[in-house]
Amino acid sequence: MVMIIPKNYKSDLDILETQIAIKNLKDFFQTELSKELNLLRVSSPLFVLPETGTNDNLNGIETPVTFNVPFINKKAEIVHSLAKWKRMAIKKYKIPVNKGIYTDMNAIRKDEELDNLHSLYVDQWDWEYHIDKEDRNYEKLEWIVKKIFGVFKRTDEYIVNLYPQFTPLLPDEITFVSSQELEDEWPHLEPKMREKEIVKRHKAVFLTGIGKTLESGEKHDGRSPDYDDWNLNGDFLFYNPVLDDVIELSSMGVRVDEETLDSQLKIAGAEDRVQFDYHRDLLNGELPYTIGGGIGQSRICLFFLRKAHIGEVQVGVWPKGMIKECNEAGIHLL
Numbered sequence: 001m002v003m004i005i006p007k008n009y010k011s012d013l014d015i016l017e018t019q020i021a022i023k024n025l026k027d028f029f030q031t032e033l034s035k036e037l038n039l040l041r042v043s044s045p046l047f048v049l050p051e052t053g054t055n056d057n058l059n060g061i062e063t064p065v066t067f068n069v070p071f072i073n074k075k076a077e078i079v080h081s082l083a084k085w086k087r088m089a090i091k092k093y094k095i096p097v098n099k100g101i102y103t104d105m106n107a108i109r110k111d112e113e114l115d116n117l118h119s120l121y122v123d124q125w126d127w128e129y130h131i132d133k134e135d136r137n138y139e140k141l142e143w144i145v146k147k148i149f150g151v152f153k154r155t156d157e158y159i160v161n162l163y164p165q166f167t168p169l170l171p172d173e174i175t176f177v178s179s180q181e182l183e184d185e186w187p188h189l190e191p192k193m194r195e196k197e198i199v200k201r202h203k204a205v206f207l208t209g210i211g212k213t214l215e216s217g218e219k220h221d222g223r224s225p226d227y228d229d230w231n232l233n234g235d236f237l238f239y240n241p242v243l244d245d246v247i248e249l250s251s252m253g254v255r256v257d258e259e260t261l262d263s264q265l266k267i268a269g270a271e272d273r274v275q276f277d278y279h280r281d282l283l284n285g286e287l288p289y290t291i292g293g294g295i296g297q298s299r300i301c302l303f304f305l306r307k308a309h310i311g312e313v314q315v316g317v318w319p320k321g322m323i324k325e326c327n328e329a330g331i332h333l334l
Helices: 016-039 087-094 138-162 178-185 189-202 258-269 273-274 277-283 297-304 321-330
Strands: 040-041 066-069 072-078 100-107 123-131 175-178 204-208 227-240 244-253 291-298
Touching: 016 100, 016 138, 016 297, 066 138, 087 123, 087 277, 087 291, 100 227, 100 291, 123 297, 138 227, 138 244, 138 291, 138 297, 175 178, 175 189, 178 189, 178 204, 178 227, 189 204, 189 227, 189 244, 204 297, 227 258, 244 297, 258 273, 273 321, 277 291, 291 297
Parallel strands: 040 100, 175 204
Antiparallel strands: 066 072, 100 123, 123 291, 204 227, 227 244, 244 291
């Protein structure tokens, strides 16, 4: 649990102003995202049945919050994310190619190590976009990334217009860098330190190749084998001047096809997942090809509203020591 306490921190927005700003920011961002990618807003589950295989396994070590459903005598899991559920929803709602869906995803990740950016509660916009199989390529990934960065850029301008005391945070363009390129340039640094170095240089980076094994034999970071194609995915990384650190606002990627799913399950030693409905349907070619991701709602509020801790923009439960340290530093946790 590593906290960053900015020196002489003082938020430009008080608690009430912050609540108003959160509403304005979220409304603007999701409207722009929906228009940019032609997305329909849909309802989504808070919990799923394990046997469907639709819950997100994240890095493979986190365990979901579970509860018993008495009337069916089965266990249900609070979602970690909706990465796989959305693909099934694209099929269910008969969403055509070059259109997609988005939803408010709320999750509990009880195993998170709490710090400035992590809490037990996760809120994000999960989105999914229907593509043809021949569009499962880097060019399509890059096209989508640039469109989403345009939404981030317009949001930056919108907030600066609302609050003239702020100055723009983002450059005009986003830089594409692979995880292997980071390892090549900074082989002796830990992955998170490599990220910090690259965002201090470019301010806005899309880091590709998350989950794949690098030439060193290590991974830059873990990624579940059954939704993103590890060669066609990435994270939006921005430089956060308040914390003088990197902040990840979104992860996304081209989703696995039949061949990639089979290959990545074998690499991860997770072949047992083929028993689940989602995996069986995918391997049988019964699911649409998609690209999708999640965009952290509280994180974009923290970033664009120049906050030091995610607890300033979402209500949570925090360790006593963290509450004390934040109070002393002028960081008001909700």
